[in-house]
Amino acid sequence: MNKGAxxxxxxxxxxxxxxxLTEINVSIEKGELFGFIGPDGAGxxxxxxxxxxxxxxxxxxxxxxxxxxxxxxxxxxxxxxxxPGRFSLYQDLTVEENLKFFxxxxxxxxxxxxxxxxxxxxxxxxxxxxxxxxxxxGMKQKLALSCALIHKPEVLFLDEPTTGVDAVxxxxxxxxxxxxxxxGITILVSTPYMDEAALCDRVALMQxxxxxxxxxxxxxxxAFGLTIYAVxxxxxxxxxxxLQSIQETExxxxxxxxxxxxxxxxxxxxxxxxxHLIKAAHTEIIVKQTVPTIEDSFMLNMRKSxxxxxxxxxx
Amino acid sequence: xxxxxxxxxxxxxRDLRTMLILFGMPVAQVLxxxxxxxxxxxxxxxxxxDQAKDEISMKITEKILSxxxxxxxxxxxHPNEIEPAFSKGxxxxxxxxxxxxxxxxxxxxxxxxxxxxxxxxxxxxNLLFNYTSGxxxxxxxxxMENKKPPLQISIESTMIYNPELKGVFMFVxxxxxxxxxxxxxxMTSISIAREKELGTMEVLLVxxxxxxQIIVGKVLPYIxxxxxxxxxxxxxxxxxxxxxxxGSILFLLLxxxxxxxxxxxxxxxxxxVSQTQQQAMLLSMFVLMLPTILLSGFIFPVENMxxxxxxxxxxxxSKWFIIIVKSIMIKGLGIAYVWKETLVLFGMTVxxxxxxxxxxxxxxx
Numbered sequence: 001m002n003k004g005a006x007x008x009x010x011x012x013x014x015x016x017x018x019x020x021l022t023e024i025n026v027s028i029e030k031g032e033l034f035g036f037i038g039p040d041g042a043g044x045x046x047x048x049x050x051x052x053x054x055x056x057x058x059x060x061x062x063x064x065x066x067x068x069x070x071x072x073x074x075x076x077x078x079x080x081x082x083x084p085g086r087f088s089l090y091q092d093l094t095v096e097e098n099l100k101f102f103x104x105x106x107x108x109x110x111x112x113x114x115x116x117x118x119x120x121x122x123x124x125x126x127x128x129x130x131x132x133x134x135x136x137x138g139m140k141q142k143l144a145l146s147c148a149l150i151h152k153p154e155v156l157f158l159d160e161p162t163t164g165v166d167a168v169x170x171x172x173x174x175x176x177x178x179x180x181x182x183x184g185i186t187i188l189v190s191t192p193y194m195d196e197a198a199l200c201d202r203v204a205l206m207q208x209x210x211x212x213x214x215x216x217x218x219x220x221x222x223a224f225g226l227t228i229y230a231v232x233x234x235x236x237x238x239x240x241x242x243l244q245s246i247q248e249t250e251x252x253x254x255x256x257x258x259x260x261x262x263x264x265x266x267x268x269x270x271x272x273x274x275x276h277l278i279k280a281a282h283t284e285i286i287v288k289q290t291v292p293t294i295e296d297s298f299m300l301n302m303r304k305s306x307x308x309x310x311x312x313x314x315x
Numbered sequence: 316x317x318x319x320x321x322x323x324x325x326x327x328x329r330d331l332r333t334m335l336i337l338f339g340m341p342v343a344q345v346l347x348x349x350x351x352x353x354x355x356x357x358x359x360x361x362x363x364x365d366q367a368k369d370e371i372s373m374k375i376t377e378k379i380l381s382x383x384x385x386x387x388x389x390x391x392x393h394p395n396e397i398e399p400a401f402s403k404g405x406x407x408x409x410x411x412x413x414x415x416x417x418x419x420x421x422x423x424x425x426x427x428x429x430x431x432x433x434x435x436x437x438x439x440x441n442l443l444f445n446y447t448s449g450x451x452x453x454x455x456x457x458x459m460e461n462k463k464p465p466l467q468i469s470i471e472s473t474m475i476y477n478p479e480l481k482g483v484f485m486f487v488x489x490x491x492x493x494x495x496x497x498x499x500x501x502m503t504s505i506s507i508a509r510e511k512e513l514g515t516m517e518v519l520l521v522x523x524x525x526x527x528q529i530i531v532g533k534v535l536p537y538i539x540x541x542x543x544x545x546x547x548x549x550x551x552x553x554x555x556x557x558x559x560x561x562g563s564i565l566f567l568l569l570x571x572x573x574x575x576x577x578x579x580x581x582x583x584x585x586x587x588v589s590q591t592q593q594q595a596m597l598l599s600m601f602v603l604m605l606p607t608i609l610l611s612g613f614i615f616p617v618e619n620m621x622x623x624x625x626x627x628x629x630x631x632x633s634k635w636f637i638i639i640v641k642s643i644m645i646k647g648l649g650i651a652y653v654w655k656e657t658l659v660l661f662g663m664t665v666x667x668x669x670x671x672x673x674x675x676x677x678x679x680x
Contacts, residue, residue, distance in 0.1 A: 053678065054679040055678060077520075077523050080521065082521040088513065088517055089515065090326070090513075090515060092326060097322070101319070102518075102522075103318075105519070105524050106523065
């Protein structure tokens with residue numbers, strides 16, 4: 001029974017009109033830093049709420065540390081830490097008061113588990129008499145993480161912890177998560193940022209309530225199998241449609257300030273791209289081969305799963 | 316649990332609006348209701364029915380009229396004319412001298428004077444009676460200095476339209492009821508709804524806290540603050556407006572606590588069915604405040620309502636509490652007389668506590 005820290009079997013959940021999750025199957029090992037990657041509306045929040053016993057799935061079973069989320073919800077609530085998607089601390093209480101309160105509802109004290117949070121709390125301790133409402137986004141996030149950790153949870157659920165946080169704070173945050181993992185805490189993170197996927201031990205790519213791929217970030221990239229060409233020209237607007245008309249095109253999509261082009265044929269000659277674009281009156285053409293990323297993998301998977309394109313809901 | 320209560324107190328003390336509603340409003344309301352009932356008389360219209368028409372009755376009449384408090388609106392000649400005079404609504408008081416008033420006073424040393432007041436405005440009626448009888452007593456004291464056997468003018472007071480003086484001091488029981496209801500029910504329902512709205516309820520639910528712990532943690536601070544409120548209102552009523560407390564204060568406070576707990580459990584129930592603070596506030600307003608004001612007998616006497624409303628008023632907890640408060644404060648009665656009402660309140664409290672604990676969602680949605 002206790003194979004993994006978190007096990008989901010055939011989890012399906014629908015709201016009134018939308019199907020939020022469809023047959024989710026995944027097993028997360030103890031001590032793993034596991035990421036659910038997907039855009040808004042992929043079903044990440046619903047999944048986290050099921051695992052934190054806030055919602056019951058329509059079908060399927062989920063266990064956290066061996067406890068069933070429906071029947072043993074009381075046991076789960078003692079051992080998990082949860083950081084919801086939006087800032088859910090008391091804005092009118094100070095940093096220290098928030099932390100004290102969350103320690104007290106788990107019958108613990110700040111002193112007892114200070115070692116767990118010291119790395120994180122250290123950053124905001126100088127402001128401990130400041131009200132939570134007056135903290136910056138990055139500091140709020142650190143406070144919320146401290147509060148979720150103060151009772152030494154076995155499994156930590158972080159729902160989009162880095163959304164709305166600046167790049168520097170995001171990197172700091174992931175550093176903290178890695179330290180926490182080394183203390184044996186199983187961590188489940190959801191994020192819409194593809195670049196954060198590489199920081200997880202394993203990731204699950206999520207779209208419209210489906211899990212498209214579950215593997216280590218490296219394996220997902222390795223499994224990509226196609227060569228990516230980053231293309232630029234003077235007419236970026238037409239570039240997408242013009243590239244589509246090349247023979248055997250697998251996919252064309254915007255990627256930052258360039259367009260990524262994939263061709264089905266393994267013997268594809270990139271010179272064809274330039275030739276094709278010159279005919280279409282493009283100038284300043286740049287074609288470069290580039291390494292695939294999780295985002296490329298996501299885009300490709302998303303196109304494949306378009307066949308069962310159901311509407312997702314993230315709330 | 317202790318941490319929860321401390322947190323709740325911090326919420327209350329940090330929010331200016333909450334503090335104003337908790338402590339500013341009771342004082343303002345008591346003073347408003349208190350002073351809205353006039354306690355000064357100037358040029359009140361009266362009528363006089365002098366069936367004696369002798370020297371003494373004329374002198375008393377003159378003394379009353381020259382006091383400046385009263386204006387003579389009509390002179391009546393027969394007791395039959397009293398009722399129609401009042402119905403016109405122009406006069407507030409009729410002074411009646413019995414036939415042979417002066418003669419009886421001189422011979423028997425005793426005579427009767429009747430003061431009839433329109434008690435549909437009970438407070439004014441009471442004041443008019445006090446002013447008039449004061450003037451008459453003054454006069455008889457002056458006369459006593461000359462005569463050896465003490466003279467006695469016995470004054471008989473008759474109130475018409477509202478002989479029990481219902482309405483006098485009604486504002487205190489009514490105000491206590493409304494304020495306790497408002498503070499207890501509305502504030503708790505809002506404070507629980509706020510946790511839902513801000514998402515903190517999600518975090519509280521994913522913690523080992525039991526529903527009953529969350530509820531008690533929310534409610535305890537408000538019990539204490541509402542209780543302080545009740546004491547403030549009672550003190551104000553007693554000192555500023557001279558409201559009597561004839562019964563046991565301890566008993567009154569115990570009943571107040573019962574009512575506070577009742578209102579709080581209603582507040583929790585409201586919060587379990589509302590998702591936002593605004594929803595909780597509107598529900599409290601419409602479900603609690605309006606019926607309390609309109610149906611509890613605070614403003615409109617229950618006896619004057621149509622039968623369906625009279626029946627409906629029975630499910631208003633405030634109706635029973637107002638009866639209890641009146642009985643204790645004005646009539647000075649004890650538990651032996653209000654046990655039925657107390658039992659009704661107690662039953663309602665248990666009902667709402669059970670309902671809200673059952674209804675309190677251990678999950679979202």
